Amino acid sequence: MRSSPTGRRWAGQLRTMLASLPPARGLLPLVLLLVAWQLIQGGPSPYFPGPAQWWKATEALFDREHLLAAFGATTATFLEGLALAIVLGTALGVLVGISRAAARALQPLLEFMRAIPPPVTVPVATLLIGYGTGMKLTVVVLSGLWPILLNAASAVRQIDPLLLDVAHSFRLTAWQRMNRIILPAIVPSLLIGIRIAIPLAIVVTLLVEMLTSLPGIGALMIRSQRNYQSSEVYALLVLVGLFGFVVNDLFAVVEGVIMRRWPPRE
Amino acid sequence: MPERRRLLHRINWPGLSTIALAFLLWEMLLRAGFAQYQNLPAPSAIAGGLVEIAASGQLLTDTLHTLRSVLVGWGAALVAGIVLGLLLGVSRTLRRYCLASIEVLRPMPGIAFAPVALLLFGFSLQMELMVIILPALWPVLINTMGAVMGVHARLFEVGRTFRLSRGEILRKIMLPAALPGVLVGARLSLTLALVLAIVAEMVGNPAGLGYAVVREQQAMRPELVFAYVVAIGALGVILNEVLTGAVARLFPAASGRLREAA
Amino acid sequence: MNAAGPPDATGAARDLVFSCRNACVELAHQDGARRILENISLELRRGEFLTVVGPSGTGKTTLLRLLGGLTPCTRGTVYVHGRPIDGPPADVVIVFQDYSHALLAWRTVARNVAFGLEGKLPRGEIAERVRDALRLVRLDKHADDYPWQLSGGMQQRVQIARALALRPAVLLMDEPFAALDAMTKATLQDELLRLREATGASVVFVTHDIEEAVYLGDRVAVITGSPGRIERTVAVDLPKPREQIVTRQLPEFLELRYLLHQAIGQIEHA
Numbered sequence: 137m138r139s140s141p142t143g144r145r146w147a148g149q150l151r152t153m154l155a156s157l158p159p160a161r162g163l164l165p166l167v168l169l170l171v172a173w174q175l176i177q178g179g180p181s182p183y184f185p186g187p188a189q190w191w192k193a194t195e196a197l198f199d200r201e202h203l204l205a206a207f208g209a210t211t212a213t214f215l216e217g218l219a220l221a222i223v224l225g226t227a228l229g230v231l232v233g234i235s236r237a238a239a240r241a242l243q244p245l246l247e248f249m250r251a252i253p254p255p256v257t258v259p260v261a262t263l264l265i266g267y268g269t270g271m272k273l274t275v276v277v278l279s280g281l282w283p284i285l286l287n288a289a290s291a292v293r294q295i296d297p298l299l300l301d302v303a304h305s306f307r308l309t310a311w312q313r314m315n316r317i318i319l320p321a322i323v324p325s326l327l328i329g330i331r332i333a334i335p336l337a338i339v340v341t342l343l344v345e346m347l348t349s350l351p352g353i354g355a356l357m358i359r360s361q362r363n364y365q366s367s368e369v370y371a372l373l374v375l376v377g378l379f380g381f382v383v384n385d386l387f388a389v390v391e392g393v394i395m396r397r398w399p400p401r402e
Numbered sequence: 403m404p405e406r407r408r409l410l411h412r413i414n415w416p417g418l419s420t421i422a423l424a425f426l427l428w429e430m431l432l433r434a435g436f437a438q439y440q441n442l443p444a445p446s447a448i449a450g451g452l453v454e455i456a457a458s459g460q461l462l463t464d465t466l467h468t469l470r471s472v473l474v475g476w477g478a479a480l481v482a483g484i485v486l487g488l489l490l491g492v493s494r495t496l497r498r499y500c501l502a503s504i505e506v507l508r509p510m511p512g513i514a515f516a517p518v519a520l521l522l523f524g525f526s527l528q529m530e531l532m533v534i535i536l537p538a539l540w541p542v543l544i545n546t547m548g549a550v551m552g553v554h555a556r557l558f559e560v561g562r563t564f565r566l567s568r569g570e571i572l573r574k575i576m577l578p579a580a581l582p583g584v585l586v587g588a589r590l591s592l593t594l595a596l597v598l599a600i601v602a603e604m605v606g607n608p609a610g611l612g613y614a615v616v617r618e619q620q621a622m623r624p625e626l627v628f629a630y631v632v633a634i635g636a637l638g639v640i641l642n643e644v645l646t647g648a649v650a651r652l653f654p655a656a657s658g659r660l661r662e663a664a
Numbered sequence: 665m666n667a668a669g670p671p672d673a674t675g676a677a678r679d680l681v682f683s684c685r686n687a688c689v690e691l692a693h694q695d696g697a698r699r700i701l702e703n704i705s706l707e708l709r710r711g712e713f714l715t716v717v718g719p720s721g722t723g724k725t726t727l728l729r730l731l732g733g734l735t736p737c738t739r740g741t742v743y744v745h746g747r748p749i750d751g752p753p754a755d756v757v758i759v760f761q762d763y764s765h766a767l768l769a770w771r772t773v774a775r776n777v778a779f780g781l782e783g784k785l786p787r788g789e790i791a792e793r794v795r796d797a798l799r800l801v802r803l804d805k806h807a808d809d810y811p812w813q814l815s816g817g818m819q820q821r822v823q824i825a826r827a828l829a830l831r832p833a834v835l836l837m838d839e840p841f842a843a844l845d846a847m848t849k850a851t852l853q854d855e856l857l858r859l860r861e862a863t864g865a866s867v868v869f870v871t872h873d874i875e876e877a878v879y880l881g882d883r884v885a886v887i888t889g890s891p892g893r894i895e896r897t898v899a900v901d902l903p904k905p906r907e908q909i910v911t912r913q914l915p916e917f918l919e920l921r922y923l924l925h926q927a928i929g930q931i932e933h934a
Contacts, residue, residue: 162501248635361521372517
């Protein structure tokens with residue numbers, strides 16, 4: 137795999153990213169904070185249990201509360217919702233971008249949906265669809281949909297008309313034009329939209345789990361909080377933070393690999 | 403006669419027909435059993451709901467509560483973000499020792515702080531603030547830092563060739579040059595603060611607009627749920643407009659430059 | 665150059681504004697120090713217009729920054745008014761090429777021009793100097809405009825006005841007209857000569873345009889090579905006041921132009 141062009145792209149991207157990481161000594165403040173916390177208040181406590189307690193709580197959660205299953209449920213919802221949002225957002229966005237009539241028609245609806253913060257859609261969806269995985273998926277999709285849709289639409293509108301002339305002069309069919317020119321041209325903007333959608337999708341996934349106690353990390357967090365299990369709450373907080381961090385980094389790597397085909401930005 | 407035709411042109415016929423189409427689609431979804439019919443309120447019911455909560459004063463109470471959380475949280479995030487952003491922008495050493503930590507903390511979703519905040523502060527304003535402040539701080543910090551680092555080197559050389567003191571260079575060159583970036587961060591932070599306040603109220607502190615939506619949903623009063631949704635959307639738009647207007651009034655040069663760059 | 669008296673390194677005796685002998689400038693680079701300028705021996709007399717011409721990459725800008733106190737010399741010394749340079753000298757001002765980055769975008773034209781005077785003079789006097797400077801560059805009607813509202817040529821004039829407001833002894837100008845179109849350039853060249861007559865300032869003017877160097881200068885220094893060296897200095901003996909069409913057609917002008925082309929071209933082929 138390493139010798140193929142794709143493999144080389146991945147290897148090169150990882151190398152570039154490793155080189156451009158902020159210096160590791162930058163983790164010092166965090167490490168110092170954790171160490172200080174552990175030294176000052178290492179044992180169990182209702183409010184500020186030490187980091188060692190968090191680790192113990194993680195183990196307990198693992199065995200007792202099926203941490204892995206909850207984690208899997210959250211990740212599954214997040215990924216499914218994001219994937220659907222990407223597909224729908226791209227399709228609708230391209231439609232809105234190409235067709236001026238569609239843009240005008242959907243304009244009031246889009247403006248309205250854009251003004252509503254994603255978390256607010258959760259109670260509304262619960263009201264209209266009820267408690268269930270259908271509702272859960274719907275809100276996650278909706279939360280990630282708008283940034284992707286709007287970015288796709290504006291990217292389509294900004295395609296250099298020259299490229300469309302090229303398509304015309306090569307007598308491409310509409311389908312070929314879509315595949316060979318329009319979709320590739322909007323990829324950079326789409327990636328930016330996805331980057332915005334990811335944290336929104338994470339928040340909404342957790343929110344749904346917290347509000348409805350559908351299985352997932354969010355439900356676990358609320359349950360631990362209601363049982364005053366402070367170490368568990370902190371442990372889950374760290375876990376969620378790690379999840380967010382890993383997802384963002386993975387996406388950055390993927391984004392980097394895809395974008396290597398484009399001229400460097402600025 | 404031609405005036406009426408021009409007016410007809412200006413009405414967004416496709417837009418209106420889409421809304422009608424949306425209602426039709428909704429009807430079909432209901433028939434298919436996917437959505438629950440009795441929970442979908444008609445627009446007139448929503449309007450009636452708005453009147454109801456406005457008249458009873460409930461809307462005002464809830465709005466003021468959320469507004470207080472938003473403004474206090476945003477204010478704290480602004481102060482901390484600008485100070486830290488300035489320090490990090492100016493000092494490479496500080497950046498070297500802090501950036502990695504910031505990169506690790508930044509992706510943490512604000513909602514994850516809600517259970518901890520509930521543990522520590524129970525149902526209170528402080529609980530909401532704990533959810534709001536840290537995530538709302540990042541846009542301010544990052545944008546301020548970026549703005550300081552982005553001040554063109556030539557401007558500093560102008561300061562030196564005119565033999566300005568270090569303090570004068572900071573005050574007369576760096577701060578005004580960085581201002582547009584700081585304002586962008588402030589605007590992003592305000593929008594984020596509103597969303598975080600709503601989340602904190604949904605999941606934690608039972609007060610304010612966020613809690614109102616959940617409360618009415620659990621009370622099975624769909625027209626009030628939608629009424630509060632409209633109110634939240636309106637609050638977001640109003641806050642944004644007020645901020646933009648205030649910026650244009652207080653910093654005419656900076657908003658001119660922001661508009662130029664846009 | 666007059667040969668009265670023994671040569672003095674600082675040039676104080678001969679009332680020289682600038683004097684440097686065998687100055688060297690090295691700048692730090694990723695693979696070690698790189699020598700930008702070598703063996704720079706230069707003098708600037710009071711009231712003189714010295715143009716420095718040469719191809720790009722020869723360190724012309726670095727020479728200007730050396731005289732302006734922004735870049736220290738690694739070897740040798742630069743004397744200004746007989747004293748060694750230590751940071752930007754008090755009555756020396758640099759006018760940069762990229763005017764859009766050198767003006768403060770958030771200040772009006774008038775406040776930009778006042779920039780160098782703030783805290784140094786009483787407010788009334790500052791206002792008067794700003795008015796005079798703007799009138800000199802013929803921008804008094806635009807005192808309350810913002811730089812982004814003006815054309816490139818006007819913005820450069822604002823930068824010149826800002827420098828002139830200080831009543832400096834020396835103007836150091838780094839290819840100030842390079843980014844402007846030919847007609848604006850010609851207008852500003854004449855305006856600069858007029859301003860020099862009016863204020864009596866000495867000027868060091870860096871350019872890559874040979875014709876501009878001959879047109880404007882009392883003396884032209886040719887800088888070539890990498891690291892940059894002053895190959896030779898030529899006196900410009902053209903009648904004043906200079907005139908765009910007439911002066912540029914004089915046989916002496918064409919001779920000087922040929923000479924300088926040769927000087928630069930020769931060294932490149934060596």
